[in-house]
Structures are given as C-alpha cells and as structure tokens.
Amino acid sequence: MRVAELSRRTGVSVASIKYYLREGLLPPGERTSPNQASYGEEHVRRLRLVRALIDVGGLSVAGTRDVLAAVDADDVALHHVLGATQDALLGEPAATDDDATERAGKLLDDLVARRGWRVTPTNPGRRAVVEILATSERLGTDVLAGLLDTYAETLEPLARREVGAVVARSDREDVVESAVLGTVLGAGLISALRTMAHESASAELASGAAPPPEG
C-alpha cells in the first residue's frame, strides 16, 4: 500500500510516518519508483506499537528505539524485552538520601525477602516505593507502611494473571504492545476502580451493612 493508505489504516498522519521513517522507528517500505514506496501489514503493526509507546507510554524517540531494538533482537529472551519496556516507561526516579529513605529501603527489602520476590536491584518500581514510604514518614503518617503487606499479597496473584495475559499474545510485538498498555493504562484503571471501591466500602461501613459474601 502507499503511504496515504498506511496513514488512513493507522490514523497516523503522513508527516508523522515520514518522521518515524527518518528516525528509524519504522523500516523503509519497498521502493517502487524514485519517489514512491510500498508498505505492508508489518508496517501497520509496527506503527500501532510505535503509537502505543509514544502516545500512551510517553516515551521519547530514543526510548522507543531502545524498546524496538529489544523486540527485534531474536536472541533476547521475552523476560528481558519486558524489562527493557518497564525501564523505558518508568525511568529512574530522582534519589533523595536521608534517614527516612534508608528506613524505607529496609522496609521494602524485608518485604521482598518475606514474599520471595525475584526483583533486580535496578527495578524502577523499587526506588518509587522507597520514595513514597519515605515521604509518608516525613509527613508523619504510617497508614501506608501498615498496609504494605496487604498490598504485596494482593498484587502478587494479580501480577501473575496480568503477565500471563500479556505473554499469551501471539508474538513479540503484541506482547510488548500489551505490556505498554497494561502498565500505563492499567495503572490508571486500577487507581480509578480503587476510587469506586473506596466509595462502595465507605457506604457499606456508613450503613453498617455486612459486606456481600466473598466470591
């Protein structure tokens, strides 16, 4: 197909497609004349992935290029492709080192050991957890630290189901696209549903009603 049809099929403007071609995010089409090229289904799928990484994930062109390199490297295990995606999405939060940070790090290390989690020291979530626990301590509240085990217990089976749903996708492009959407949109979805569940739980408490039976 011509570039105009590729644009129509994907909803990505011709100008953006040309930009992605120049930046190497999209492989060149097959040249059919000095000024024209033909594009195939693999371009449609790659554009969808690029759009997910940039529009939903908020990645830079360089970050997108890193993730695509991992997707295309056949000798890189899927687990490491997912790791590269997480790293690109979440980056490295700024480090503040004080006593509160140190105590928060210890709390998290203990949790990881207690739960037997296999998490590398550079996992981008790790630093974010430490920062949030340290902020809580500085604000003089222990409500989140008290719920830490509850959160971990709850998220463990959920994460297994999420990762299972993602890796069940048909190929590496699909897996990475689902991982991006699941990580970014999924965090928003969980946060919004949690707001609804809070209202419902508060209404239950206010009315003194017993909660409906579990499962």
Added chain:
Amino acid sequence: MRVAELSRRTGVSVASIKYYLREGLLPPGERTSPNQASYGEEHVRRLRLVRALIDVGGLSVAGTRDVLAAVDADDVALHHVLGATQDALLGEPAATDDDATERAGKLLDDLVARRGWRVTPTNPGRRAVVEILATSERLGTDVLAGLLDTYAETLEPLARREVGAVVARSDREDVVESAVLGTVLGAGLISALRTMAHESASAELASGAAPPPEG
C-alpha cells in the same frame, strides 16, 4: 506559641502560614498584642492537614477550603467527608462522547451491577475508568477489558481494608489526612509495587518455576 515556633514545628514557612491565615485555611490565633497572636496544638494539626491537601493532593486553595469545610461541619457524616475529599482530589475528567465511550460505560455499569458496588453516578473514578477502557478500544486492544473482573475482585477486599484503616484514625482531621495520603500516595505505591510484582512474575514464568504456594 508564636508564629515562628509554629513554623519550626511544622516545617511550613512563616510567609505560607500568613497566607493560609489570610485565605481562611487556618483559624486565627489568640491575639496577645496588636501585632502578635498565639497558636495552639490545633494549629499544628490543621497545618499538617493543609500541607497534605496542597502538597500531596495538589489541591487549590479553594479545593482545600471545601474539604476543610466538610471536616469542620459536625452535621456532615464521615462518609460524605470522604466523598468531598475524593471529589476535590480527583476532579471531573474531560468527557469524550463517542461509540467507544458508550460501550465502555456499558461494560462498567455491568461490572458495578455484577459486583453489587454502591457507587454514585458522580464518583470521579467512574469517568476515568470509562475513558481508559474507551482509549484501549480505540487502540485496538482488549487486554484490560479482559482483566476488568479480576481487577474489581482484587480491589474489593483491599478497599475495605484501606477504608477500615483510615476510619480507625482518632478524629475527622486524622481521617481526612489519611484519606488524602492513602488516595494519592497509595495509588503511586500500588503502581510501583505492581511493577516489582510484574518483574517477579515474569522471572517465574521465564524460569518455568512453579509459583510459591498462596498464603
């Protein structure tokens, strides 16, 4: 205590304290001379709450004033104070109305009915869930819609424990402060722990190991 000590005790600058006094976020101290006032423990606690609402919750002065009015109105039930806090924190997301939005709204209504959730039509999480599901559909992915029931089931008992931990606090100021920190910092904490749990679940899958027994 004098304003300088109030500033030292709370870490809030004297200029900010004077601004909060002018804006009515902090009740006036007891006047001890034409140019001096004396502040008590209730000012320390109120400043901590104001700081949580503005610094952590990102509320405007007007939004903070609304929440404080609900905290101070003795005839407003705690459940409605929590509702006012959620509304102020999360606001009203922009509405896009198209077919995808309509289908997403239907998906969510069915979920709420299925789970028996008591959620008002104006709950700020509701619109956010609909927007995220509609965005997913527009991007051509159903991975989140497929996990919707899993998310709801997981968040239900968690929300009960979170609301229980918040309302167990000693008084209305404490309850609202914990609700703000729990809502805002808690969402970040869950998202960061989820990132770690994803790595761990992916490592389990990659190594083909059986997951550790639940509980």
